[in-house]
Amino acid sequence: MGGLTLYYRGEVLDFLNQLLTDDDAPLMRLRIVFSGKIDIERLKAAVLASAQIVPEIFGGYQADHNRFVVADDQPINEIVHEVQSPYSPENTAFDLNHGPQLQLFVVHHDQYDVLQAFMSHLLTDSTGFKEYLYLLTQAYNYDDLKDYQNERRLQPVMTQLQRKFSRPRPHPNLVTTAVKLPHYPGITLRHGGHVMLSSKQFMRVRRVAKAQDVGISEAILAAYAKALQVLTGHTTITLPCPINFRRFAPEVEKTTRIANLTSNVFLTIKIDADAPFSTLVKQVHDLLETERERAAFLYRLTNLQKMNHTMPVSLMRKMTKHWLAQRPLTYTNFGVIDQQRLKFHGLTVVNCVFSGAFRTTPAMEIAASTFAGTCTLSFNSSGSERDYQLSMKILENIQAQLLVWAQTSLPSPATGDEVMPANG
Structure with a gap:
């Protein structure tokens, strides 16, 4: 396959967040410290499962049309990255116009992992970022998400x-x-x-x-x-x-x-x-x-x-x-943050x-x-x-x-x- 492009219309508050951020990438940040090591392949599968409900995470944002553009061949490695401590993911140059609206960095320490997530404010607000985290957790735990849907309309x-x-x-x-x-x-x-x-x-x-x-x-x-x-x-x-x-x-x-x-x-x-x-x-x-x-x-x-x-x-x-x-x-x-909804299989969130x-x-x-x-x-x-x-x-x-x-x-x-x- 390949070559297929899907367009998802933005809402008026997406446009507003783009309008009010001239220089800085309009990002939100999340840092989770785990008790042990996260399963990377399982995390990648969870991101792909969540993209069935929120496909825009893989999209670039076209400001002139207020829409998200998602190609069918977005590799998971454009979202999930493995790095070694003391790497600082916040110094990454995020390109939300061409790249994904989500970036996950698994920072490996000797005995445990830290997950740093960056999500675009063009796609969602603070509550929505938290909702995405819960969705990702469900997908990581192999919960059945087939009847889930994401309501973006204002x-x-x-x-x-x-x-x-x-x-x-x-x-x-x-x-x-x-x-x-x-x-x-x-x-x-x-x-x-x-x-x-x-x-x-x-x-x-x-x-x-x-x-x-x-x-x-x-x-x-x-x-x-x-x-x-x-x-x-x-x-x-x-x-x-x-x-x-x-x-x-x-x-x-x-x-x-x-x-x-x-x-x-x-x-x-x-x-x-x-x-x-x-x-x-x-x-x-x-x-x-x-x-x-x-x-x-x-x-x-x-x-x-x-x-x-x-x-x-x-x-x-x-x-x-x-x-x-x-x-x-x-x-x-x-x-x-609801601790009951933040249980990654086999891990404790510290x-x-x-x-x-x-x-x-x-x-x-x-x-x-x-x-x-x-x-x-x-x-x-x-x-x-x-x-x-x-x-x-x-x-x-x-x-x-x-x-x-x-x-x-x-x-x-x-x-x-x-x-x-x-x-x-």
């Missing part, structure tokens, strides 16, 4: 959104103080940084968030804003907060949503340096509630969807860039961390993910060593604020035991 979710929000209102022009981090000269390298909240520390954070009726993401965003205020002196800071549209659509058995179904709302946070941190978290919570009720994101989405079906991509790109500026400081939340896009400093994306009760805050960046140190300082400031909030906002249980309520 329209079914839009229909549900339009029922819920009958009259979305346009967003007023976003007038914000541009918060810019300093950018230091030096050799540009790709860096990855992270801080962790242990399971005991994160349990305390969850407990105080529950007591104050706020979300973990809201607390992280408040700490992010406060860290930026301390660093830059700005007291008004705009940060995007992701909204996952999957929660507005009913779950369908044996259907994955490895797709872009997340959009941002923008929260303009005003920081009083003397106010307690809990007041700032409450402000972020209230701002997010207001944005959800106004449903301005749906207004923008509806217009984009109409444009996607009526305009050439080149004209759509030009128009969209006028009213949808890229924000240099972003946040993404991968949420809780650690699993998702992180977000590589951003060229002074732009920055902070990502949160939770595995085995431990919360990891991370970033991936391209910049100098001093840029990296600055980003680490921001992460450490966020971590410190969350820990102080958790310690001072609630008394510890009399027994000293860290026990969460059964429904927590």
Whole structure:
């Protein structure tokens, strides 16, 4: 055979992710540490099985047509790579226009393997990346996937959104103080940084968030804003907060949503340096509630969807860039990684961390993910060593604020035991 090419139409949020990433490959990153050695041939077979459901993983992306192009002769070795420690896969030049939308690197250590996965944001969002990991795990375990399907269309979710929000209102022009981090000269390298909240520390954070009726993401965003205020002196800071549209659509058995179904709302946070941190978290919570009720994101989405079906991509790109500026400081939340769904046959997963896009400093994306009760805050960046140190300082400031909030906002249980309520 050979020579057959299949085209898979992109959705409007795929196009949006392409539009907002001029220089950096819009990638997400996953790192899994195993207790032993993974079966490479079994992993390759699992990727091929998953491609029956998500064929786009083998495709290049044609930006001018907003579509994925998949040839029938894509070799598995273009996706699965074996390397020896201390090889650093993040320094690979990823070509998403011509190459696959997924890259897997098995990094061999003496007694164990580490799997580093990179997935394109053109194909899916953070939740979709996690769904792909679960699908890959099922395929690795030889589960029967023949009745599975992947739902990438935005329209079914839009229909549900339009029922819920009958009259979305346009967003007023976003007038914000541009918060810019300093950018230091030096050799540009790709860096990855992270801080962790242990399971005991994160349990305390969850407990105080529950007591104050706020979300973990809201607390992280408040700490992010406060860290930026301390660093830059700005007291008004705009940060995007992701909204996952999957929660507005009913779950369908044996259907994955490895797709872009997340959009941002923008929260303009005003920081009083003397106010307690809990007041700032409450402000972020209230701002997010207001944005959800106004449903301005749906207004923008509806217009984009109409444009996607009526305009050439080149004209759509030009128009969209006028009213949808890229924000240099972003946040993404991968949420809780389900340990029950992450069981590779014969292996124990020692650690699993998702992180977000590589951003060229002074732009920055902070990502949160939770595995085995431990919360990891991370970033991936391209910049100098001093840029990296600055980003680490921001992460450490966020971590410190969350820990102080958790310690001072609630008394510890009399027994000293860290026990969460059964429904927590």
